[in-house]
Amino acid sequence: MPWKFNKHYSREEARDLLPRVSGWLERLQSLHEQIARYDQQSEFSLRSGDDLGGRRVNDWVIHTSEFKTVLREFEVREIQIKNIERGLIDFPTLMGNKEAFLCWEQGEEDITNWHELDSENTGHEETGS
Numbered sequence: 001m002p003w004k005f006n007k008h009y010s011r012e013e014a015r016d017l018l019p020r021v022s023g024w025l026e027r028l029q030s031l032h033e034q035i036a037r038y039d040q041q042s043e044f045s046l047r048s049g050d051d052l053g054g055r056r057v058n059d060w061v062i063h064t065s066e067f068k069t070v071l072r073e074f075e076v077r078e079i080q081i082k083n084i085e086r087g088l089i090d091f092p093t094l095m096g097n098k099e100a101f102l103c104w105e106q107g108e109e110d111i112t113n114w115h116e117l118d119s120e121n122t123g124h125e126e127t128g129s
Helices: 011-047 054-076
Strands: 080-083 088-095 098-105 113-116
Touching: 011 054, 011 088, 011 098, 054 080, 088 113
Parallel strands: none
Antiparallel strands: 080 088, 088 098, 098 113
8 A cells, every 4th residue: 555654653653752843843933933023024125125135134044044954854754744833743653554643732741642644623533542
């Protein structure tokens, strides 16, 4: 059976990654806020046709590059970021012979929910212990 994902996490494997995932997520959130702040501050100048440069642009480039680098930590592991602000993460898994996602949200102590790949349902199903 062809799978959409190459990596499927057991609940234990996903749990073991949570400290690292949490750290990466916190860094992404911080960088996302900084980039958004820069974009907001620069919007008027850009619409007016002004050239931008200097330290702010340099910082924006550095933050954007670091954002992409941290994002790559998720991509290479095929961990899905569903919502950066909420810290909603999905780990590909197998439930029987079907692919699904183990769900975790920042601040939760454990992974207790899952949903099918094509589910848009926000009410996740409880996992077994």
